[in-house]
Amino acid sequence: MLASILTALVFLTATTLILSLLLIIAEKWILNYGPCTIDVNNGQKVIDIQGGSSLLNSLSENEIFIPSACGGRGSCAYCKVKVTQGGGPLSPIEEPYLSEQEIKDNVRLSCQVKVREDIKIQIPDELFNARLFKAVTASKKMLTYDIMELGFDLVEPDEIEFTAGQYIQLESREYKGADSVIRAYSISSLPSEKKKIELIMRRVPEGICTTWAFDHLKEGQEVSLSGPYGDFKLQDTDAPAIFIAGGSGMAPIWSILRHMHEKNINKKSYYFFSGRIYDDLFFTDELFGLEKKLSDFKYVPCLTREPEHSSWKGERGRIPEILPRYIPDAQEYEAYLCGSSALIEACCSKLSELGLKDEKMYFDKFE
Amino acid sequence: MEPNIDSGFLSATLLIFLSAAFTNNILLARFLGMCSVLGVSKKVDTSMGLGVAVIFVTTATSGINYIVYNYLLIPLELEYLRLITFIVIIASFVQLVEMIVERVSLVLYNALGIFLPLITVNCAILGVSLFMIGQPYSFLEALSFGAGSGFGWFLAIMLIGGIREKINENALPKGLAGPGITLIIIGIMALAFVGFSGMISI
CATH class of the missing domain: 2.40.30.10 (Translation factors)
Structure with a gap:
């Protein structure tokens, strides 16, 4: 009785052990692709790795972080990169997540691309840092x-x-x-x-x-x-600046303005902030306070739906209508816009009318 | 009439293949491997991918399991461990095949790649091995039984895939769309396959 239980145990352990060993050896031997290199952005960074793992993992081991939410299961499609050489054929897992244009441009899901040979990829510069x-x-x-x-x-x-x-x-x-x-x-x-x-x-x-x-x-x-x-940042010029934001578009401008104060960056600047009613405004005291701290800064909150008889003394109306009264000629200015695409588009076309050059408009658009 | 040994041996192997494929069709007569059929049979080409992979794996695993059962389990009197042993062997074999296919042919790997892991949990494969040891087969006959069963499954999923492609655009009652109508199709096809029963007995 005991002997048969023992035989069974030994047999089971031995079988599973042998099979797993076999698989481990097989994986090492069959799936050994040897050393491969990943060439990022035409030689900007060349990574030497052992082939066999996914492009996403190989990159993150070398401190290049491609966004990924699903942990490499191929279901979030955030980890898209352009693979210009050596990615192998498109797998059926990737296909549903790529548009026709992306397939033409060699865009791949980096979690589904295995590094089997030398690979060349293109990623946006910002991903490096x-x-x-x-x-x-x-x-x-x-x-x-x-x-x-x-x-x-x-x-x-x-x-x-x-x-x-x-x-x-x-x-x-x-x-x-x-x-x-x-x-x-x-x-x-x-x-x-x-x-x-x-x-x-x-x-x-x-x-x-x-x-x-x-x-x-x-x-x-x-x-x-x-x-x-992202590359939305204050340009290193002496040109006066127009900041325009709505809602949570406040965030980068709030950071930029306080950064200007901290670093003593002096330039003439206006900040137009769009809200529907008075309750949409925030950081109001702080921003009016900045008017005194910064050398030449003006904060202009604009309310579009504030009830007519309220005690609001500031501007009423949409930013594009109010802009020309403060800045009749915008030729010398740079503009920084952050908010909904509707707000940005309306303001950009107004700014062009006022003479601001397209290449001097910087934006951070929400989808 | 006594057929001579050679042709008898051949025809026995062939008969086992045919009976496994038609009269005892693993999917339509024994209703095994249903989950992957419901999941993958939307299109003929994916059905084909999975079907081919199943043929290959059933054939190979019935061979391996035949050897393990007859030359390890029986001498050690461990027949009752056949279920777990077969499962482990099938899972490792599929893994191994996946690796080899990946290395040898990327195109085939991409075509089969997502189906191979599905096979690990396909009860039809395990079923074939278990039925096979229930019969007094020789090694070659066991292989033939495995290949026949796999081919039968391949045939069935191809037919179902074809029918599903055809009815894809049809207006179905909401509750029936997808798995519902597929199960009905499988049922009707199973009835047709009942017509084969009794033609060959193994």
Whole structure:
């Protein structure tokens, strides 16, 4: 009796052991692609790796972080990169996530591309400097009835280098009925405050990430975010500046303006902020306070739907209607716009009319 | 009439193949491997991919399992471990095949790639091995039984795939669309396959 139990145990253990050993050896031997190189952006960085793992993992092991939400399962389609050489044929997992144009441009899901030979890829420059951060939710503060300031303390790595105006990508956690998603938010804190990140978020009805942040995210909870990304930043010129924002578009401009104050950057500047009613405005005292601190700065909040008989003394109307009264000739100016695409488009066409050159308009558009 | 040994041997192997494919069709007579049929039979070409992979894996695993059962399990009197042993062997074999296919032909890997892992959990494969040891087969007959069963499954999923492609555009009652109508199709096809029963007995 005991003998037969023992034989059974030994047999089972031996079988599984032998089979797994066989598989491990086979994997080492069959799937050994030897050393391969990944050439990023035509030689800007060349990475030597052992072939066999996915492009996404090979890159992140070498500190190039391609955004990814699903952890390489091929279901989020965030990790798209352009593979110009050596990616192998398109797999059936990738195909549904790529448009015809992307397929023509050799765009691939980097989690589904295995490095089997020397590979050449193209990624946006900003991905070079991006890092993956672990952070802890430090504060949630309502700024208006639907806009919140979210503060995070960085844990690992514990410092971030960025320029005012850049954004990060925040990963939401799963909650009932919603998967984890990645969304971009501009940083509203100062570059000098390296150990923390602040974001300004407006509640989007049915928005997966904002609903998570407003209703499910708790103070003290750990989150992951990556960044910094983006090239929206103050240009290094003497030209006077026009800032235009609406809603949570405040974030990068709030960072830029305070950065200007901190670094003593003096230039003539206007800030037009669009809201529907008085309750949409936030940081109002601080911004009017900046008028005194900055050398030549004017804050112009514009309300489009404020009741006529209210005590509001400021501007009423849409920014494009108000602009010409402050800046009849915009030829010398640079413009920085952040907000909904409707706001940006309306303001851009007005600014062109006022003589501002297209290449002097910088924007950070929300989708 | 006594047929001579050679042709008898051949015809026995052939008969086993045919009976496994038609009279005892693993999908339509024994209703095994249903989940992957429901999942993958939307199109003929994906059905074909999975079908071919199943033929290959059933044939090879019935060979391996035949050897393991007759030369390891029976001498050690461990027949009752056949279920778990077969499962482990099938899973490892599929993994191995996946690796080899990936290395040898990327095109084939991409065509079969997502179907191979599906096969690991396909009960038809395990079913074939279990039925096979229930019969007094020789090694070659066991291979033939495996190949025949796999071919039968391939045939069935191809037919179902073809029918589903045809009815794809048809207006179906909402509750029937997808798996519902597929199960009905499989049922009707199973009735047709009942017509084969009794033609050959193994």
